[in-house]
Amino acid sequence: KNQVEQSPQSLIILEGKNCTLQCNYTVSPFSNLRWYKQDTGRGPVSLTIMTFSENTKSNGRYTATLDADTKQSSLHITASQLSDSASYICVVTTGFQKLVFGTGTRLLVSP
């Protein structure tokens, strides 16, 4: 069964600190992996996308890594800001636009 599991479920960090969110998947065949940021009550916005051959991808203070062998991905946020407070969703694509969504990690950046 295709599944995407994210950890932790929720996280509170102080403004300016770094954090790392985890994503483990059991999707086959694998096409690509995306990280989305979803502000409360809004639609998700794409942060990064990685294919099988890519190990890391950065978007400003966000850096995603992918280990296709262990089927793990992480999203590292550097020097967190209050605006980083949101849910972060890991999404794995299998086949033609078949997406498997994780349940997300809710991040709260505290001043």
Place this chain on the structure above:
Amino acid sequence: SQTIHQWPATLVQPVGSPLSLECTVEGTSNPNLYWYRQAAGRGLQLLFYSVGIGQISSEVPQNLSASRPQDRQFILSSKKLLLSDSGFYLCAWSKGGGRTDTQYFGPGTRLTVL
């Protein structure tokens, strides 16, 4: 630039009433269109997707239906709402069927069925 609109933003409906949610995309042609539902504490669930006018694929059997009367218009409907239909409904579009095509989401509709 492309934009995606959804309305209404929020909706409170009684059980058994009909439903119609609308999604429109501007600034692109022949997009792939998607309807998702996000229940509280759950991941996004793909309900329907469409690769062209009148072409609808259903991912999950339910009492919902979708239609695409125009190239950039996608409608989600129900004849009789259930309590379990409550959730956050998101419409999304993508440029095509490429494996790396990103989906762009609309602002969502919060539906509460009482």
